[in-house]
Amino acid sequence: MRLVDLRRVLMAGAASVVLGLTGPLPAQASMDMAAFRQAVAEAASDDAAIAEFYRARDYAPFWTSAEAADRRAALLTAFSQASAHGLPAGRYDPHALIATFSDARTLRAIGRAEVAATRMFLSYARDIHSGVIEPRRVVADIKRQIDRPEPGDLLAGLAAADNPGVFLRGLAPRSPEYARLLREKMRLEQRIAEGGWGPRVPAGTLRPGQTGEAVVALRNRMISMGYLARSAAASYDVALQKAVQAFQLDHGLEPDGIAGAGTVDEINVAPEERLKSILVAMERERWLGNDRGDRHVLVNITDFHARIIDAGEVVFQTRSVVGKNVNDQRTPEFSDVMDHMVINPSWHVPRSITVKEYLPKMQANPNAHGYLQLVDSRGRVVSRGAVDFSNYTARTFPFALKQPPSQANALGQVKFMFPNPYNIYLHDTPSKSLFAREVRTFSHGCIRLGDPFDFAYALLAAQTDDPKGFFAARLASGRETRVDLEQPLPIHIIYRTAVTDPKGRMQYRRDVYGRDAAIFDALQAAGVAVLPVRG
Structure with missing residues (x-):
């Protein structure tokens, strides 16, 4: 040879x-x-x-x-x-x-x-x-x-x-989510090649019963997006109202059927912009890997919800509040393992909050926020009357602050722990009114739950036949009680502006922290291509 x-x-x-x-x-x-x-x-x-x-x-x-x-x-x-x-x-x-x-x-x-x-x-x-x-x-x-x-x-x-x-x-990635995002990417590219979703809606607010060119533009946009069957009607009728409600549900908006300014803004987002969200979501799916746990907790920051997923199905969900959109308070993204809950928790005020928010107030008034206990380095409660707060700076302040268990506790009556270096956890809150807001960015970084007791029952159901009774007995004691989860479960805190439901229907959310915009810019700098944006 x-x-x-x-x-x-x-x-x-x-x-x-x-x-x-x-x-x-x-x-x-x-x-x-x-x-x-x-x-x-x-x-x-x-x-x-x-x-x-x-x-x-x-x-x-x-x-x-x-x-x-x-x-x-x-x-x-x-x-x-x-x-x-x-x-x-x-x-x-x-x-x-x-x-x-x-x-x-x-x-x-x-x-x-x-x-x-x-x-x-x-x-x-x-x-x-x-x-x-x-x-x-x-x-x-x-x-x-x-x-x-x-x-x-x-x-x-x-x-x-x-x-x-x-x-x-x-x-x-082998996840069903990645496969659905891949299909949606191809569908969007085809729609863009065919001319997109048509003219923008030229109005601030449109309501049922109205007529005019703006209503026609709204109707045509809903038809192009697949929310409404083809029709020549010129009024904001019941069919159009239901289409708008469906759009609102898919975009995390209040489903009132009124095309207010926020809804119209989302309707007018170009398909090329949605394609960017898909590209970023696919990249994020690659980061997450394939081993998520058959049963796990999933928190989507942009969606303001926490869910328990079992074998790909959502078995529990509740509204959530996440971190404010300011430095050092945005909720981070990471995965960990939830292994216990604390019923009737004390709130150990983070050092950053203690010295940035509470110390200046106590310097002005030593009795400010009197429900917080002053604790020394050995864990002993110190009388405020024995401390001259004016002698200390944020760097030299030697005390910690602690709020004992109570219904008014900042953590509410239960917290869910997955020990991590970022001091992030899920918890109850006495501030229930915030869950009615559409955009829920109000915490210092931790994740507040709208239905924390039901969340606890869902977790405890894996280890007791009477999760409600088990929880209620420990709650009634008024004592801080740790309850270990016999079956710890992974928790994934994610940030997705584009996500699908199990049937493949797309859900889009606002980029509340601007993270996806930064990631897309980085992808584009790396050579990822997207079609030029049209209006």
Whole structure:
């Protein structure tokens, strides 16, 4: 057998043969392959994982042999579909890879092309598996730990795969949510190609019974978005009112059927802007990974709801209040494990709140907020009369503040704990009126629940036949009581402006902290493309 004349072989398509090596090599061929191996070693030398991979296989070709045709074809197919996943396709352009091999005229050049293909594969695999960007570098309040696959594991997995195409497709998130977002992305792109949703609605507020050009524009927009069957009616009739209500429900708005200023603003959002939300949601889904727990708690900050998910179904949900949109009070994003609740909790006031909010008030009036106990470093309650608050600054104040259990406690009568470095937890609150608001950004960062007792019952049902009685007995004692969860469950605090329900219907929410805008800018800077925005 002989060494194929590589200079005559051009990679014209996915199944093209770049390098064919079979049988024993003559002396000259062995010398030529030494040049190939040397080129691979040099090209891989600055990446420990790639260098180890080729060293372990004695620098044999992984992509550039005749035997690698299926692997090469699968890689090129995956690259050609990268933009469909909202990835920066320029990083792994199949035409660029073909050109790289076509331009290689010597074995040394092909060795360098071999390593270039490996680098492109690893870049693609990392991006589609666990995200294009490092979220903390874009938004400091995204504390999520990203599960990045090891390069050596990716290469070993592909090398062992009987079907390279199946392996490469399996790198994308396997969640139903990702599949639904992918379908919605394609649907939106098709709608944009067909002209979008038509003219904007030129009005501030429209109500049932009205007529006129603005009502016609509203009707046409609802038809284009799929909320209303085609009709020539010119009035704001019952059918249009129901369409507006359905739109409001899908966008987290008060479903009153009136197209007020907030509703009209959301109706007038261009499909290209919604597509950006989809692209960001797909990236966020990649960060979250596949192992979420069959039963878990899910809090979507932008949606102002907390839910318990069991086998993909929502088995409980309640309204929530999240952090204010100011520095140091926005609710962070992360995942953890909820392992206990505290009934009749004390509120240990965070240090930042103590010195920024309460110390100045106590300096002006030592008895301000008298329901808060002053506690020293040994946990002893100190009389306020024994302290001259004017002697201290925010840095030197040596005391902590604590609010004992009571119905008026800032944490209400129960809190749900998943110990974390950010001091974030879910809890009750005496401020019930805030749950009636449409936008609920009022806390210092923790998550307040609208129905905390029912949430507790849902958790306790896994370990007692009488969750209400169990909870009520401990609540009635008035004592602070820790209750461990016999089956701790993961909790995921997420931030999604685009999310689907199990039937695939899209839900959109406002970007209350501006995080998605920052993430989209980072994705675009990385090379993720979106269609130009129209009005």
